[in-house]
Amino acid sequence: MSKSVTFKLDGKSISFQPGDTVMDAALRAGEYIPHLCHNPEFKPHGSCRVCIVALNGRHLSACTLPAAEDMDIDNSSDAIVEQRRKLLQMLFVEGNHICPACEKSGACQLQAVAYYTRMLSPHFTHFFPRRAIDASHPDIIFYFNRCILCGLCERASREVDGKDVFSISGRGINSRIVFNSATGKLGDSQLAITDKAVSVCPVGAILHKHQGYDKPIGERLYDTRPISVVGDVAANLATGQPHKSDERNE
Amino acid sequence: MKNLERFITQRLADTGNSPDQLLQHLCAIQNFASHLPQTAVQQLAGQLHIPASQIFSVIDFYTFLHRQPRGDFNIVFSDNITDRMLGSQALLHSLCERLRVRPGEPRADGRVTLDLTSCTGLCDQGPALLVNGIAVSRLDEKRITQIARLVEDATPLPDWPAEFFSIDDNIQRYDMLLGDEIINGSAIETLQAKGADALLDTLEQSALRGRGGAGFSTAKKWRWCRDTVADTHYVVCNADEGEPGTFKDRVLLNSYADNLFEGMTLCAGIIGAGKGYLYLRGEYLYLRDALEKTLQQRRQNGLLGKNILGDRDFSFDIEIHIGAGAYICGEESALLESLQGKRGIPRIRPPFPVNKGFRGQPTVVNNVETFVNAAKIAVFGADWLRSAGSKESTGTKLLSISGDCSRPGIYEYPFGVTISQLLEDCGAKDVQAVQVAGAAGSTIPPREFERRIAYEDISTGGSFMIFNRQRDLLHMVQNFSHFFCHESCGFCTPCRVGSALMKDLVDKVIVGHATRYDLTEMQNIGRVMQQASHCGLGVTAAKPVLETLNKFPDIYTKHLANRSYEPAFDLDAALEVSRQLTGRDDAGAHISYEPETQQQEKP
Numbered sequence: 001m002s003k004s005v006t007f008k009l010d011g012k013s014i015s016f017q018p019g020d021t022v023m024d025a026a027l028r029a030g031e032y033i034p035h036l037c038h039n040p041e042f043k044p045h046g047s048c049r050v051c052i053v054a055l056n057g058r059h060l061s062a063c064t065l066p067a068a069e070d071m072d073i074d075n076s077s078d079a080i081v082e083q084r085r086k087l088l089q090m091l092f093v094e095g096n097h098i099c100p101a102c103e104k105s106g107a108c109q110l111q112a113v114a115y116y117t118r119m120l121s122p123h124f125t126h127f128f129p130r131r132a133i134d135a136s137h138p139d140i141i142f143y144f145n146r147c148i149l150c151g152l153c154e155r156a157s158r159e160v161d162g163k164d165v166f167s168i169s170g171r172g173i174n175s176r177i178v179f180n181s182a183t184g185k186l187g188d189s190q191l192a193i194t195d196k197a198v199s200v201c202p203v204g205a206i207l208h209k210h211q212g213y214d215k216p217i218g219e220r221l222y223d224t225r226p227i228s229v230v231g232d233v234a235a236n237l238a239t240g241q242p243h244k245s246d247e248r249n250e
Numbered sequence: 251m252k253n254l255e256r257f258i259t260q261r262l263a264d265t266g267n268s269p270d271q272l273l274q275h276l277c278a279i280q281n282f283a284s285h286l287p288q289t290a291v292q293q294l295a296g297q298l299h300i301p302a303s304q305i306f307s308v309i310d311f312y313t314f315l316h317r318q319p320r321g322d323f324n325i326v327f328s329d330n331i332t333d334r335m336l337g338s339q340a341l342l343h344s345l346c347e348r349l350r351v352r353p354g355e356p357r358a359d360g361r362v363t364l365d366l367t368s369c370t371g372l373c374d375q376g377p378a379l380l381v382n383g384i385a386v387s388r389l390d391e392k393r394i395t396q397i398a399r400l401v402e403d404a405t406p407l408p409d410w411p412a413e414f415f416s417i418d419d420n421i422q423r424y425d426m427l428l429g430d431e432i433i434n435g436s437a438i439e440t441l442q443a444k445g446a447d448a449l450l451d452t453l454e455q456s457a458l459r460g461r462g463g464a465g466f467s468t469a470k471k472w473r474w475c476r477d478t479v480a481d482t483h484y485v486v487c488n489a490d491e492g493e494p495g496t497f498k499d500r501v502l503l504n505s506y507a508d509n510l511f512e513g514m515t516l517c518a519g520i521i522g523a524g525k526g527y528l529y530l531r532g533e534y535l536y537l538r539d540a541l542e543k544t545l546q547q548r549r550q551n552g553l554l555g556k557n558i559l560g561d562r563d564f565s566f567d568i569e570i571h572i573g574a575g576a577y578i579c580g581e582e583s584a585l586l587e588s589l590q591g592k593r594g595i596p597r598i599r600p601p602f603p604v605n606k607g608f609r610g611q612p613t614v615v616n617n618v619e620t621f622v623n624a625a626k627i628a629v630f631g632a633d634w635l636r637s638a639g640s641k642e643s644t645g646t647k648l649l650s651i652s653g654d655c656s657r658p659g660i661y662e663y664p665f666g667v668t669i670s671q672l673l674e675d676c677g678a679k680d681v682q683a684v685q686v687a688g689a690a691g692s693t694i695p696p697r698e699f700e701r702r703i704a705y706e707d708i709s710t711g712g713s714f715m716i717f718n719r720q721r722d723l724l725h726m727v728q729n730f731s732h733f734f735c736h737e738s739c740g741f742c743t744p745c746r747v748g749s750a751l752m753k754d755l756v757d758k759v760i761v762g763h764a765t766r767y768d769l770t771e772m773q774n775i776g777r778v779m780q781q782a783s784h785c786g787l788g789v790t791a792a793k794p795v796l797e798t799l800n801k802f803p804d805i806y807t808k809h810l811a812n813r814s815y816e817p818a819f820d821l822d823a824a825l826e827v828s829r830q831l832t833g834r835d836d837a838g839a840h841i842s843y844e845p846e847t848q849q850q851e852k853p
Binding site for chain 1: 292301302303304306307310311576593598600735736737738739740741742743744746747748749750751754774775778781782783784818
């Protein structure tokens with residue numbers, strides 16, 4: 001065994017392996033760095049910027065930052081949390097995230113990270129974009145209103161399912177997901193309900209049809225314990241373990 | 251449509267099925283058919299083995315590519331602040347009226363579309379437009395009248411008056427780079443005589459730094475690239491000068507192309523590259539034919555191609571790739587993505603292009619001006635460059651001067667020249683501010699006019715826009731904030747959403763609905779963009795707002811509503827539908843904005 005090398009995360013020593021990012025090492029050590037577009041099963045993306053941390057006064061995304069010995073990383077100062085909150089607020093006003101009317105409420109990573117950073121309101125001026133819903137697929141429904149452009153469905157469909165069903169199209173504030181089918185409709189694509197791409201969505205953009213509110217509000221993934229303990233939506237789906245709802249958070 | 255199918259089949263037969271060529275195919279098809287119809291995309295998808303949705307996502311990324319027909323004449327007006335200051339908006343309005351169209355909406359008969367585009371690099375001879383991709387300069391009411399007639403008569407572009415398309419170099423001041431000439435091939439001969447190590451040493455002694463504005467050591471970049479072990483190496487020239495107000499590469503590409511290609515070939519010889527690319531911004535399409543001719547000439551003269559100047563170990567060729575209207579592609583890793591036929595999304599760094607660049611191979615990406623400098627340093631030696639400028643900024647800088655002055659154009663100065671000297675030489679009077687280094691640059695007030703153009707003081711890629719005291723600087727800020735919102739690639743949250751929020755807030759100030767609260771809000775949003783963005787575009791996109799809020803607060807405060815808080819929308823206007831439905835228009839059906847009676851709201 002080689003000598004273990006470490007960096008500091010909020011003063012705690014975190015050991016890492018060659019090739020690790022700060023996010024990789026932190027997650028392995030059980031330390032939570034808030035994130036949305038990151039999923040350890042896929043190559044880092046670095047687009048949501050929610051995992052921003054400070055290193056020598058520079059703000060960098062932990063998911064793309066290669067770990068190096070003796071780094072002193074700030075993951076929880078007021079300045080960092082405030083910046084994360086603003087980034088989350090930007091995501092909230094960009095789309096139409098109406099939590100009380102969303103089937104994913106309580107099991108949504110955007111909502112859970114917002115609670116974790118103590119975001120109290122979307123703060124910024126809402127864009128209220130007019131975005132259609134694609135309900136053409138027999139088993140799956142796509143809510144553009146809730147898409148945060150994390151690119152996970154795109155990556156999963158390409159890398160795991162080998163189908164390339166999703167692409168991010170457009171530019172700037174007009175960026176949006178498009179589907180690979182002759183009509184541009186999701187129903188005419190090769191997407192199947194068993195696809196990895198369906199299970200990686202951290203928000204309520206990709207939902208199963210024919211099942212709604214199976215689990216009551218109050219018993220959902222993040223209803224009783226914070227995301228820093230529970231982990232990602234996708235990870236919980238992957239393990240298939242029913243969520244223990246007996247402990248009450250604080 | 252059969253024609254189009256044949257065109258695509260022929261193109262693919264000529265160029266092969268590499269997906270790297272996708273953007274080049276799309277540009278060619280757009281040119282041929284005025285848009286990219288579904289059938290063409292399906293055909294490309296089939297033959298290149300790329301999903302159609304990915305091709306659409308590329309089309310929708312680039313401003314110059316369209317899914318809907320743009321008509322026989324696709325006319326886009328350059329919409330930089332300098333074009334506006336020269337009256338471009340009135341001229342667009344005039345042409346719209348004459349042709350009976352609205353901006354962005356193709357005319358029903360399929361004849362013409364009028365639209366706006368980001369700075370086309372003709373600020374010294376604007377207002378300017380592109381018609382089917384080709385630049386027309388010096389617009390005035392007379393020229394607009396002629397254009398309207400030519401469009402109505404469906405006169406083919408080659409039959410339009412030649413003077414419409416004449417673009418001047420407009421060099422107002424020569425120094426060593428533009429003045430000291432080298433013989434074609436002499437830099438390559440020096441390389442062959444002295445060897446790569448000696449030339450890298452010369453380059454290092456010259457202290458040449460990248461002329462795009464970041465100022466990275468050229469010798470270091472080339473050395474790192476050369477030292478990275480790989481199958482192959484690439485040389486890429488960034489000729490995507492998209493910074494509003496910059497047009498010096500236009501002149502170098504037009505009149506110094508041989509020097510540029512010489513510099514690229516020199517670099518190839520040093521780092522061991524067999525292939526180079528010139529990434530030419532779409533706005534400079536009109537320069538392409540002449541550049542191809544120069545390349546051909548160099549091949550015939552043994553300066554490009556196999557066994558350059560008889561050296562059996564040295565083969566190198568250059569291919570031109572055209573851009574399609576995306577400022578972000580000036581960022582080197584986005585440029586490499588675009589060069590590979592994709593959307594121009596900046597890559598995660600590290601790895602840097604010198605280690606993993608084009609197709610994952612070590613790649614040198616340099617500015618046009620940097621390559622021209624390198625070629626001349628090879629011939630004249632390190633002391634030639636060091637004879638001008640300062641210790642940290644050796645040599646000269648090409649400046650693109652436009653805006654309120656009597657002699658706009660290209661000025662070459664040794665580094666260290668002061669702003670006040672430049673203003674005097676170009677005939678600028680009563681100056682309120684200078685915007686140096688483009689929309690992403692700095693706004694310089696008169697009290698800072700003794701500052702110098704140099705890496706250690708004001709670093710710039712060359713854009714220099716002058717605003718006199720008659721101008722409302724807020725119009726510049728508005729123009730730039732719209733520019734950044736339009737040009738944000740959309741990859742990361744702070745730039746994608748922040749630039750849109752910022753644009754709306756600047757608009758709110760302009761219409762007189764903003765309060766002090768909104769100014770603080772702009773600072774907060776700007777800080778997030780600056781600190782949290784993925785690439786340099788996002789980091790600098792808030793700069794025009796932050797700089798002017800700091801240095802020119804009056805341009806904001808004079809527009810402010812006299813209240814502590816104003817909603818983002820016009821409350822009274824929002825009641826219009828209700829007024830219409832109820833048939834009321836009395837005082838009680840309106841919300842009063844009298845500051846005295848208005849209750850002070852806290853945000």
